[in-house]
Amino acid sequence: ATRPSSCTSGTMPATSSCGPRTSWKRLDPSRKTMRPVACWGMHPIIVLSLAAAAPNATPELSLHKFLQEEFRQERDDRIKFGGRGPDIRYSATLADLNDDGSEEALVYVTGNGMCGTGGCFLYVLTREGRGWRKVSAIPGTRAPIRLLDTRSRGWRDISVFVAGGGIIQSYDAQLKFDGRTYPTNPTVPPARHLKGTVSGRVLIGRNTEQRSLY
Numbered sequence: 001a002t003r004p005s006s007c008t009s010g011t012m013p014a015t016s017s018c019g020p021r022t023s024w025k026r027l028d029p030s031r032k033t034m035r036p037v038a039c040w041g042m043h044p045i046i047v048l049s050l051a052a053a054a055p056n057a058t059p060e061l062s063l064h065k066f067l068q069e070e071f072r073q074e075r076d077d078r079i080k081f082g083g084r085g086p087d088i089r090y091s092a093t094l095a096d097l098n099d100d101g102s103e104e105a106l107v108y109v110t111g112n113g114m115c116g117t118g119g120c121f122l123y124v125l126t127r128e129g130r131g132w133r134k135v136s137a138i139p140g141t142r143a144p145i146r147l148l149d150t151r152s153r154g155w156r157d158i159s160v161f162v163a164g165g166g167i168i169q170s171y172d173a174q175l176k177f178d179g180r181t182y183p184t185n186p187t188v189p190p191a192r193h194l195k196g197t198v199s200g201r202v203l204i205g206r207n208t209e210q211r212s213l214y
Contacts, residue, residue, distance in 0.1 A: 066125070087212070102127045105125040124138070124158075140185065144161055160172070
């Protein structure tokens with residue numbers, strides 16, 4: 001889909017896994033530690049789960065490694081046939097979507113081949129061992145991406161912004177978990193058009209900073 005530099009809560013180190021200008025805040029007030037909420041930018045949202053990572057890797061580092069492996073084949077193919085590797089960037093935030101005490105990851109990915117006229121990819125990932133497992137890959141999404149107060153099948157509903165790609169009037173779409181995944185097309189049912197002011201916490205905003213994948 002650019003970047004602020006101040007911390008919204010707590011103390012931000014000189015550098016972080018999302019870069020030196022990451023916004024930090026406490027997603028869960030009961031936790032004492034601070035986590036980078038997102039790397040700001042206007043792109044599709046992705047909810048992901050982490051796949052194999054080193055035993056002592058932080059969630060942010062293991063997530064970065066998961067994404068590098070996820071897109072490595074596409075990158076290698078482009079380089080193999082004489083092209084440049086895709087300039088893939090992403091914004092990510094962690095939030096416990098199913099109240100199991102473990103945070104899921106929502107990742108908004110942009111770059112060459114990642115976006116269409118309707119927006120970019122949003123991944124939803126969940127923890128699996130020391131890594132992540134992909135729950136959903138949702139194309140054609142835009143920020144803001146919100147965590148809604150409502151739930152479906154034990155998971156929090158999320159909303160994405162829908163615009164472009166033939167959409168005449170932009171709107172926010174509600175995505176409900178069906179027991180296995182979230183809808184992969186925010187423009188048709190079971191995704192639902194939300195009317196009026198949308199309440200919910202913004203997880204990835206239009207100005208959320210992004211990090212380069214490679």
